[in-house]
Structure formats: structure tokens, C-alpha cells
Amino acid sequence: MAADNQGNKKRTTLLLGGLVALMFGFGFAMVPLYDLLCQVTGTQSIAIRAGMGKGPAVTGEIDKSRLITIKFDATVNPNLPWDFGPEIRTMKVHPGEIYAVNFVASNRSNSSVTGQAIPSVAPWQATPYFSKLECFCFTRQTLKGNERTDMPLRFMVSPDLPAEIRSLTLSYSFMRLKPGQEAENETQTLPAIAAIN
């Protein structure tokens, strides 16, 4: 019993070890697969399926009967040595009217750094009804060492915004761009991106 059993044990052990390695790999394979799955099935995009992605037209008509509260939120990724935030935290707006608000960014470091702001709207159902006519997030932004600058945003909330949404949050997250992605005139090498906690 002992001899052939020993071989069996070894085989089973190796098979199971292989299965463990496979599942560890599966976890990482989820990263591209997940994106693919979401694109193919639209799993996370009720908005697209419901045909909400068309975006509002600027009709010029203003809905004076409604006041929507807009909250501004700003985050800076730890890899970017900037301070960044809106000049005002909240605003009440009429759908259909165009408003402007300033964000202020300042570079805490001595060297010139390029970043990119990524916007998002919460609740996500409101996303297609919030249009940015002018935004610093459309392009990458470069600040020289210790430079401080205003970043303007002009926006409008569509009158088609569903009635149950009375307040929404516009959130910006500023990321540092990798050296390869920087604007042409940047020549000096940047330190490797490292998140500091």
C-alpha cells in the first residue's frame, strides 16, 4: 500500500499546487477581463443601455422653477505635489443657465510638474445632464515650480435632468502624468512616481 500510495500523494499534491497557482493568476487575469466584460456586456453602464448618453443640447431655455445644488469636490493623488480645490464649495444653479467657477491649483514643489484632472459626477445617473463647456480637465496642465494658478470651469445643467435629482457632486481627481506623457517642452527627468502615504 505504501509504495504506490506515495506516488499518488505526490501527484495529487502537485495538481493542487498547480490549481492554487492558476487561481492566483486568475485574480490578475480579472483586471483585463473585467474591463472587457464591462465593454462587451455593458455590465456597469445602465446609463448607456437606457440611451441616456446622448447629452443635452444647449437650447437656451432656462428652467427658473428649479434650483439644483452643485457641490464641488477635489482630490489630489499623493503622487502629485499640488494643492488643488474649488474657490467655493457649493452653488445653487438653474438648469439651462451657464455658470462659471474657479478652481485654484498651486505647485508645492520647486520643479515643474504636469497633471491631469479626471472629472466624475455623483449620482452617476446625472452624468449625461452635466455638461462642461470649458474645463481645465480637457487638457493636461503644467505648473512651474511654486506656481499658483486659477483653473476656470464653465458648466451647465440640462433642463432634462430628472426631477428627483436635486443635488449633485462634481468631483475632480488630479493625477500626475508619467514623464512620457508630459508636454513637449518638459525636458528634465522626473522622479519615479511613488505614492506616499
Add this chain to the structure above:
Amino acid sequence: MTTTTMTHDEAHHHDAPTGWRRWLFSTNHKDIGTLYLLFALTMMFLGGASAMLIRMELFQPGIQLLDPDLYNNLVTNHALIMIFGAVMPAAAGLANWMIPMMIGAPDMALPRLNNLSFWILPAAATMLLLSFVVPFFPGGGTQINTGWTLYPPLSVQVGMSMDFLIFAIHLLGISSVLASINIIVTLLNMRAPGMNLMKMPMFCWTWLVTAFLLILVVPVLAGGVTMLLFDRHFGTSFFDAAGGGDPVLFQHLFWFFGHPEVYVLLLPSIGVLSHVIPTFSRKPLFGYNSMVGAMLAVATIGMVVWAHHQYTVGMSLGAVTYFMIGTILISIPVGLMIFNFIATMWRGSMTFETPMLFAVAIVLMFTFGGLSGVMLAVVPADMQYHDSMFVVAHFHYVLMPGAVFGLFAGVFYWLPKWTGHMYDERLGKIFFWTNVIGFNITFFPQHFLGLAGMPRRIVDYNVMFTEFNVLSSIGAMIFGLSHLLLLYIVIKTIRGGQKAKSRSWEGATGLEWELSSPPPFHSWTVAPQIK
């Protein structure tokens, strides 16, 4: 059957080390089983202490004892310690002790691996405790305020304590994967001649399935927390939307592990029940084949319903419908198991020793928890219940009876076999009643709190929730303190008591009862023949 085989066990003793070396270098399944059980008991008191602090804070509205971050750190620790430190090692301890004896083997298949998988645990526990201690020191960073689910972006922002925790999770994962490999290899290769898979004792079956589940899902969790570590330190953006990643991906990876994990906690106890209920009903288990089938069905469907924990993240209607139907489907095989237990008791000549009392309590209370689970599985309802105290009540009603009481039943059932002494039945019953009553006072009111809108994982609450919280905290004191009695009973039984017969319970069947109590050093040196 083969009583002659255990007379010469002393012959094998000569090379066995003694003193602390006996434990550190042990490759003996019983010694390692004992180590696992003692470790689990210690961790249960640690996890219990954090729960007591949580309930003391929630005794009154307002913030009395704990900072919000400290409170949430205790919530995190409580869950991780109980799941990875108490329930899983206790179940592994039972497996180590019982599997070789039940299948007629001398020991586990891979004894050195067995030693390793246990001794990783104290190291992991140390890491976990360090993650809690480090923020108290200057420069130690912030506390882990994420809850056991460790969702980013919050978990990316936590200080270095999170790195300790991630390392602890890696170690715990390695330990349980190694233990699982060992158990599967043992079960597949070391069964006594004539014991085919469909004659294997139920407890072994439940562990076979549990071990496979662990092997399939623990590596995925390990991958997930590794990505978290990379996002924290190496500039990757797996979970950072602004860098092209997606925080929801972490939730998928976590729950791909997390949902099967609840069956990992549940199944070994179902296995224990499948022995306890027939023994004290003096009838064979009703529907062995359907039991095995139901368990396989639970495990299979259980692998593909994880996103019922994420209904609120904005998945498409198709996806949530799929996850809802899948989740509700699971209650069919789970129900089948419960009906098998009831049918086993039906017209049996039942007696109610402590293990049986726990078994009956499990059948009643676990079913109740399953019912609140079906409520949570319904998408529109869960939009309200999600992240409320109702969820807390649900999972304590499934986990406490489903996992912990099952382990208690197993410990009382097999203590005479392990120690050679009967435990004090009167004390056992007192423990049962204080424990079960304390449990219900603690967690029943939390259903109402959740339905009324009290969120979980928040240090403070609205004054309108005060009464039920006071009740719950009082229950928690009774419940928590009752475990001291368990400790006393266990120590008392180890040190002495009425001698246990080989077949300690009159209605018990199975190979483990053919061995003496306590059993010889090597369980079955000559394999018994199964007819």
C-alpha cells in the same frame, strides 16, 4: 473491528520529542489538531474582547470610549480575527483530529506540511496584532478604518498599518491553502480499503468540499490584496479610477473570495451536525446521498453569486437579476440539508446532551438566518437593507449557529474521545443556555435596528435607536462572558473526569469510536477493512 492493532502503539513513541519540542516540531495529527484548537480558542477571546468594546461603545448614543477610527479598527479586527483566527483554525483543528481517525489512516498525508500550516498562524496573528498596535506609536500612521472588506480607495489611504494587515492576510491565506492541500491529499489517498467516496463519513465530505473551495478562492483574495499593495506603494492604478483602474474591481475580487468563504465557515459545522444528530437520535443520517449532492450544489452555485454583496454599485439590471436569482437558488440545496437533519430526528429516540442541544439550536436559528438572507438577496429590498444593522443581524444568525455553534457541538461531542474524560454535562447545559440566550438577546434586536435605518460600522447613532442598542449590549455581555464557562469546562475535562469509553456515546457510529479514548499516538497503524 480491529482492536488488536492499537496494542503496540507505544513502540512508535520512542522517537517522539517531548516538552516544547513535541509541539514545535510536531508532525502528529492529534498534536497539531490540539494546537489549532488552542490557537482558535485564544483568538476567539481576542476577537471577543474587541466585540465587547464595540458593544460597550454602542451601549449609548454619542462617542464615549472609542474614537471613530479606533472603533472601525476594532470592527475590522473583530471580523478578521474571528473568521481567520477562530473559526477557520478551529475547523482545521477538528479536521486534523478527526479525519485520519475517521478514514482509518495512521496520520495526515503530509505531516511536515501540516506542521508548517499551523506554525504560520501565530506569525500571521502577530502581524495582525501589529497592524492594530502600530498606529498608537508616533509616525505609525492611521488606523485601519475600512472594515474587513478593505475596500479602496479608503484602504489605499490608510497608513502603514494596512501593510501589516495585507502581509497578515497573505500568511493566513498560505496557511489555509497548505492545510487544504493536505486535507484533500489525505482524503483522496489514505482511506481504508473498501471505503469508497460514497462511504466516506459526512464530516470528511464537508471538509473535502471546503478544502477545494479554499484552494479556488483564497489565491484570488491574495491577488486582490497584492494589487492593493501595489497601488499603495508602486504607483499602479488597479483600483484608482483616476489612473484608469476601477475600485469596483477590488469588490469583485474580494467577494469572489468572500461569498464562497461563508461556505468555508459553514460546511465543516454541517459536517459535525451530520454526526451529532444521528448519534443522539439513534438513527442513521437521513439522505446521505442527497446531503452530498446538496453540498456540492451549494459549493458550485456559491462560486458564482458573489455580487449580491454589491447590488448598490450600479450594475446593469441584467447583472443584478442574475445574481439575485442565483443567490435565491442556493436556498434550495441549503433547505434540503436542513430537511435531512429534521428527517433524521423524526421519530428517533432523542436525548439532549450538550452537542445535541447545540445541533437543535443550529437547525432553528440557522434557518432563521437563511431566511433573512433571502430577504437580502432581493435586489430592491437590499437597496434599503444594505450596510445596515440588518445585514449584521443576518450574518451573525448564519455564522454563529452555522459555524461557531457547530464547532462547539463538535468540541463537546469529541472531547471525551480526545481527552479520555467525559465533560461535566450539567455545566455543558448551563453553558448552552447562557450562550444561546445571550446570543439571541444580542442579535435579534439588530434586525429591528437595521430595518429602522441604523447603519453598520458607525460609532455613533441616533437617539431613537437607544433602547434596542442597550438591549443588544446587555445580551453581548451575557454572551461574551458565557465563554469563560466554556474555557472552564474544557480545562476541567482535560484534567480529569469520568473515564470515557471507546464509544463515548451510546448511539455513535464510525471508525473513530473503534479507537480507544484517548486514541493511540498513531491512529490506525493497520488499516481497518470496510465492508
